[in-house]
Amino acid sequence: MLALGIELSPAHAVVTGPILAAMPALASLTMGPKGTLAAAAGSLAVTVITAILHQSWGGQAYSNLLSLLVVSVASIVMSNTMRMRRQSELDQVRRVAMAAQRVVLPPVPARLGPVQMASMYRAAETGAQIGGDLYEAVHTRYGVRMIVGDVRGKGLPAVRLAAAVLGAFREAAHYDAELVEVTNHCAAALERQCAGRNAFDHGHEEERAEDFVTAVVAQVSDRSTVQVVNRGHPPPLVLRKGKVEALTPTSPLPPLGLEDLVTGTSVEAESYPFEPGDRLLLHTDGVIEARSPDGDFFPLHHAMEAAHQCTPSEFLEQLHHGLIRHTGGRLTDDAAMLLVERLPEGGEQGGQAAPMDDRD
Template identity: 65%
Template sequence: MPFAIAVLVVVIELSPAHFLYTGPLLTATPALAAVAMGPKGTFAAAAFALAISVTTATYNQMWGSQQVYTNFLALFLVSAASVTTSSAVHTHRQNELNQIRRIAVAAQRVLLRPVPDRLGPVRAASMYIAAETGAEIGGDLYEVLQTRYGVRMIVGDVRGKGLPAVRSAAAVLGAFREAVHYEEDLVEVINHCAAALRRERAMPRGIDQGAEEDQSESFVTALVAQVPDGPVVEFVNRGHLPPLVLSEGKVQAVMPASPLPPLGLEEFITGPPAKAESHPFACGDRLLLYTDGVTEARNSEKKFFALPEAMEALNDRTPPEFLEQLHQVLVRHTQGHLADDVAMILVDRLDEELDK
């Protein structure tokens, strides 16, 4: 808008029928720029208005008139005030943004804690990538904990976005962190997570939350895994993507023998009671748990990201190096435009010598 006004002034001043004195219009340009363009934009608008004033005064042979000098004085005063105000507002907004980001980082560290490098018989690493620029947390979740039953982990994806998704993720993670230390059966662990999600959905909301997403239709895809002392890994999959196991240079997706619906959709469970399923996981093998932000990432040709091939190509990296380079490959694949959040856990079964 400020520059459009300046162009309008040029058109009027240079027209054969000069019917309007445009000085007050130019005075408004730095004031309008200060609203949304920041200090640099405001300064540029003021400089542009000054250049137009000089040009039009010369073209119309107005130098020496009281009108021109009054216009320059007004333009100078408004420009100085606008630049000063814009700078102060910009600094205030930046301080507020920095504070919000610090709060978001603290919330992320509580909700999604970094995974220790070493837990019992495994070496691990985790990564969370928010799709929205500047965001820190979302609806994806993960956790890895060492318990008396072995190393237990969860990865999940909440349907929906915003605060309702964060609340659901927090409820599931809280239940998991408590149940893994007391429940021997993995099925009971994930049942605790489902119960916590039901309680979260049934909790009444305040008036200020009335416009948020209806939680009665939300669900969470989740995968719970356990690495005991033996050369196996156990899974309970509730509607989540199959984990990938890299063994002897080849990647295999571990599909559930009896598929189960996500958490929050227990009414669709039929058949015999669920059981944990086992898969070989020997020394030197690698396990990757992930969310659909990885596999559904597309490039400019609408091709999905080939995760198994990328996992095989990065086989010789340590867990932190693997996730960091996988992140770089994913960003290159999508040209830096992730459509969904990404959560990943990578676990290596240590060699027997290191395990001792």
Template identity: 70%
Template sequence: MPFVIVLLGLGIELSPAHVLYTGPLLTAMPALASLTMGPKGTLSVAAGALGVSLITTTLHQAWGGQQIYSNLLGLLVVSVASVTTSNAVRTRRQGELDQVRRVAVAAQQVLLRPVPARLGPVRAASVYLAAESEAEIGGDLYEVVHTRYGVRMIMGDVRGKGLPAVRLAAAVLGAFREAVHYEDDLVEVMDHCAAALRRECAVPGAVGRAEEENRAEDFVTALVAEVPDEPVVQVVNRGHPPPLLLSGGKVQALTPSTPLPPLGLEDFIIGPPVKAESYPFPPGDRLLLHTDGVIEARDRHNAFFDLPRAMEAVDTCTPPEFLNQLHQALIRHAQGRLADDAAMLLVDRSDETI
């Protein structure tokens, strides 16, 4: 806008309407530019305003008038002040942004703790990709815990974004981390997570008025899995994308036989009691848990990311290297921009135990 106004002033001075004095208008442009531009942008606007003033003054042979020199002096003072202010504001905003990033990183380390590389009979690795480049945390959640029942893990995705989504993710993760150690049934673990979500949604005044009106729609897609000492994996899936099992170079989706609604929508559960489903998981196989941000990533042709095919194309390597190759393939597919946060958790069974 400041550049447009400077050009508008030049147009006035070069037209029959040059009797209109544009000096005060041009003098204010550096100050206007400092509100949204950095020092370089402000200097550019100031140089443009000065150039228009000099050109039109020479063209109209207006040198010698006190008003002209007053205008040029005012333009110089305003320009210097605007550049100084712009630089100070930019430094302060950068400091505030850095502080917010540090807080976000600390929150992420508390909510999404680093996954241990080895837990009992499995090796594990995880990756979290924020859709926004400045973001560090969102509504995706995951955790892996070694318990007396085996290695238990959760992958989930909260409806919505922002702080309300982080709040619900923290409630579900907290319930999971507590329940996995004393509940022998995976269904009971999932029920604890659902109860924690309901309690959090019922807390009065925890969200703004707009979020308060949408509380009936709060839900979390979640998947809980257990890898015991036996060569199997047990899964309870509540509306989440099914995990993918890589066995013998081929990928199989562990789709539940009876689809269940997400956490928070228990009223829609009908039929027999929910039970965990068991699948073969011998040594050498790999299990990938993921959120829909991975499989819904699109390329320039609007095609979804083919995660099973990408898994089959990865060379044999360690879990962190495996996820890194998937990460690179996903970024290439989406041209470096994700429409939604994405999380992946990989475990593979080893013959060795600790």
């Protein structure tokens, strides 16, 4: 437009060929191949129009056209090469993210001991595969043990803290007889990770995650109960005969990493009834605090009761779809859910034994 304005003004004697030739090169930096082609076409049109208007066909006009042609072809090739390189790098990052998710947050087995399970995780950050929420379930000699937690922070620092807690849980769950001791090992691992990170990130406080994790650790054994240690996390929900009940702790405890706030001389796991056919939902606050455009919280209890006849995987899918509809497709926080259903005696569900997983 600048070159066209000059050519149509009394200052048309100014040579605008170099300006027009530079347009495709500048467009290739930000506009991609199509934008570069459009800029080249526009520059060509201005060159031809001005040559006709001023009857300036000659060596200079042909030189300008040749320069424009060479620069346009080179710019389109360069733009396409850069686009392919960026796409290749993006695909590589996505593959790495998916591999990291499978390592840090693998899907839980469909069957562990006396229960069948399903899990779901959705990161709020666009393009992210993992974030600050965590979950895991393992089959041990003490029963099926599971954890769901939420790191107070975002980004890679939160992922590092989540990985530290999960690593400690996976180790301690097999060796500590008491569920409280499993939780204490997770807290110790978090403390070590925070100490190391704070030393490494000295002077970069803006990159740090918060130094605590809300978590709930649960255990389902052959007895018709579920043991729970809740460290500042939203209480698990039990769906029994179509009705939802929250397993609210009688003695609230602070999150992992805030052990100085623990009061009393002893901490014990709390037991709740968990009969065959009952379903236990462990979740993060990204689920219950999800808001609609009008500011209403997601009605998790109602959604669970509406989906009580679905299989575990279908149950979580229905909750997820309801969550997306409720928020208008925009999650403001990571959301993780872990569903556990106690099987009847003999381990059968719907007349067919659930398949065992090699992680048992």
